[in-house]
Amino acid sequence: MKIGFIGLGRMGAGMASCICQAGYDLTVFNRSAERMQALVGAGANAAKNIAEVCAADVVFTMLADDKALEDVALGPAGILEYLKPGAIHVSCSTVSVALSARLALAHSQEQQGYIAAPVFGRPEAAAAGKLFMVAAGKRDLIESIQALLDILGQHTFIVSEVPEKANLVKLSGNFLIATVIESLGEAMSLVEKGGVDRHQYLELLTSSLFNVPVYKNYGAMIAERQFEPAGFAAHLGQKDVRLVLAAAEDLKVPLPFASILRDRFLNLVAHGGEDLDWSAVGGLAAKDAALLP
Amino acid sequence: MKIGFIGLGRMGAGMASCICQAGYDLTVFNRSAERMQALVGAGANAAKNIAEVCAADVVFTMLADDKALEDVALGPAGILEYLKPGAIHVSCSTVSVALSARLALAHSQEQQGYIAAPVFGRPEAAAAGKLFMVAAGKRDLIESIQALLDILGQHTFIVSEVPEKANLVKLSGNFLIATVIESLGEAMSLVEKGGVDRHQYLELLTSSLFNVPVYKNYGAMIAERQFEPAGFAAHLGQKDVRLVLAAAEDLKVPLPFASILRDRFLNLVAHGGEDLDWSAVGGLAAKDAALLP
């Protein structure tokens, strides 16, 4: 089985590396060619364009946003044009439900397979093959690549036969993480202004009720007020909140917490924070309370 | 060392029982006398009134709300009147920051000790001595009862020398739990309306990013839409959100998520839900989305 991988950003590079290390025949492609060198050193082939990657049986994509994926998959000289009938496009990017649905339809019309398989986890988890994979698509298709998903993740959750449902689940998960950030920002501002040390407070929370990395890691960034370098940039978090709200609008589901988050991200980027870590949203409650300028 | 315990509700009964089993000389008091029988059977003394309990060196209170604690502690024939100089009142109830501050001052004027020691944990944890204790007060006072706190809880977090800071921390913790409920309610409504099974979705969340009891337990209630019997009643949750907002108002800290929660609780009780479990707030997003009538 020949594998292709398009998109060697912080997440994609780790994922491709896992596949390479597992001994697969891997061809990679990235817009900026220098990001391919490390993988070539590890035994992968570097493609000159998308057409070359599409000679594979399974092509993964891990791209930044809707526009990037749309260009690569549906644009001229894109995946749709070159992928063989029967070959599978596995889309791991965090993109809109609507785009994923368009891809599902387009691939189906070309007799190509399509699986949406967005992931939970930070770059370190990607490099270690410890992601959580959320997959949706035809059952037999998913089964046919299960070995690959097992290389990338510590567990695969199969949520539906309809690919874009995986994207909905992924987006909702990022929404939940964002609510953790905002909640901690508000609670820490409250206790700090009340005279309680915010570091001790976080220690209390995360060694009792909230003993889980998402609270520990984001809590630490908020307590330290250290939002650089970004693990996950605010403009990406803003994009995900936008996509959650777009999906909710299509489905007619009011989401009051997501609306608050939307305004928080707008405030943050209005003040130039788009490249901070998205946990910087957790600093806005402190600003509102005049704890921060 | 003689111990007194006032308030044998679902939480207090379990806590008093732990102290009794540890072999302490314990006198209990409860407004409804029949709640004292089990403890008397286990070796505790039943007091006829607050004055009798106040013969102890350390008196715990675990009561439902500000009014109950104010009556018992500051009312006529209350603790303040009878507690000996040098004896300690340990207040475990979830009450307002303002009342705790008043108690601190009043006890201090009477040369009585006062520790605020609210707890995290449900009734089963109380019965098992597995609570998380949040304590604040003079350091030597807390040290003098550390053995008792160790009996009640799996860990004691000492947050300040100023007693009411413990109440602020406790209230902020309940606020965080309420945000989990609301967040899950919104996320589950979104994915369910999008065609994803909400039970599977919860399983995914709680076996990956949110692998922690507070998400599992409340998530299960929301997924089952089973809000009776109440482990923690909605009117108590509403009270806690009110107290968080009152503390935040005094401290001048805007809390957008808490404001959303306030409106959710009002909606719930307007529709007769005050005796449901407070996780019923997590069903309102489904109602807004027309998933529930």
Added chain:
Amino acid sequence: MKIGFIGLGRMGAGMASCICQAGYDLTVFNRSAERMQALVGAGANAAKNIAEVCAADVVFTMLADDKALEDVALGPAGILEYLKPGAIHVSCSTVSVALSARLALAHSQEQQGYIAAPVFGRPEAAAAGKLFMVAAGKRDLIESIQALLDILGQHTFIVSEVPEKANLVKLSGNFLIATVIESLGEAMSLVEKGGVDRHQYLELLTSSLFNVPVYKNYGAMIAERQFEPAGFAAHLGQKDVRLVLAAAEDLKVPLPFASILRDRFLNLVAHGGEDLDWSAVGGLAAKDAALLP
């Protein structure tokens, strides 16, 4: 008919002056005695204490908040103690529904009359007898003082036989004004950041759809970003939003816009804005959008 008037602040001074000019036998009282001089010059009597004012047949109060009215009316040597049976207390202050209900009961027990008659209008309208009076109380009582209400206001709205309903209406009206302030703040920030002159924009709004003083006056303050001197101070606006929310909580009515306003006022006072005009809330949207520092 002898008239008493307690509370000669910016509103009360104008109201008392109208009564005086109409030729009534008027006795006034104010905590700071120097505020009584102008009225004495105009023919009123200055009382040394509340007891002296209470020799009147009708006693008006116009005070800053619940605490002030509670002290004057229910405190030691207060109105309740001295007012004659059959005499009437007309309470014009903007106070809580709960306090007004307590006053109604207390006066009734003393065979004293009680009318709640809060007002809409700024100090200039008070001085000119052009307020809008919102009155509630027993019909015959209100009729007996209609001539006085006609002196104070351009119109009297009688809303109920239950006095505190007038306070609810008054508070809801201030809530509506606050929503105008916030709405204009948001809309002006949007168009200004989009490149439209905010003064021209306001002119457009207020000469078409919103051709009414409340939009013109507050709109002008927001467009000028001139919030001093305060016509109505932010801390009073904050108090009114608090009282609206308290009434709504008792009645179990969620008010999402009022919750937003609550957080806006907290933000404002956290940054030292309590003595600005309450229209300063309309500047916060510009701050969020980074149009203002």
Added chain:
Amino acid sequence: MKIGFIGLGRMGAGMASCICQAGYDLTVFNRSAERMQALVGAGANAAKNIAEVCAADVVFTMLADDKALEDVALGPAGILEYLKPGAIHVSCSTVSVALSARLALAHSQEQQGYIAAPVFGRPEAAAAGKLFMVAAGKRDLIESIQALLDILGQHTFIVSEVPEKANLVKLSGNFLIATVIESLGEAMSLVEKGGVDRHQYLELLTSSLFNVPVYKNYGAMIAERQFEPAGFAAHLGQKDVRLVLAAAEDLKVPLPFASILRDRFLNLVAHGGEDLDWSAVGGLAAKDAALLP
């Protein structure tokens, strides 16, 4: 000067009729041909397609939404293709800022004039030539059609030389109207649950502080709870809130009230209310408060 008019819905029919009555040589076009008959009866010419309308010197469009305008103006056989160099497209529809900007650019590239001239007013005002016109575009272009604008409206506000600024102003105005609806809905629910007659309450408001049609008309619909037939349908109101939020997102302006409105509209349409008058949003506060089922 020959005039074309495309889009004879409730608004467009009235507007075209005014132009016809003023004696202009008018050619109209509407997708459903029967809507053209009344105007033909009044002396207008009926076009068979857009090309025929585009023989005019000035072509007005008044269409339901972005999609309709995009099809008519930018689609195949659309205005862009047929309008003569130097002729002017006057776009009166309430559409997105982004689409208006695209039209401005496209027309400019074809040497065609483009003015955005959205309107405030209901169908009766359109029929009577009493709209408020909000115009933006090159100053000389607007001057050249001022006589036409004077026929349609009681006043023209010129807000910018950049056409899409007029659309931003129009959308912000609809946002302000929606905030009036929500504010009244909340205030009326509060006082009604407190025991005050909501009709009397509205009378009080609109004969004092809020003596202006927008409060009177929408207030009456909310008080009557009569949301059919729709003067302006909820799905159109929802669209406008969406477009305001989209513009605000591009400009990085948080709008908390607009976020609340977004969720209100989603709730309304989730319950099948898309064809009600948009003032039905003002009934949701009553539903939350359990005043309505």
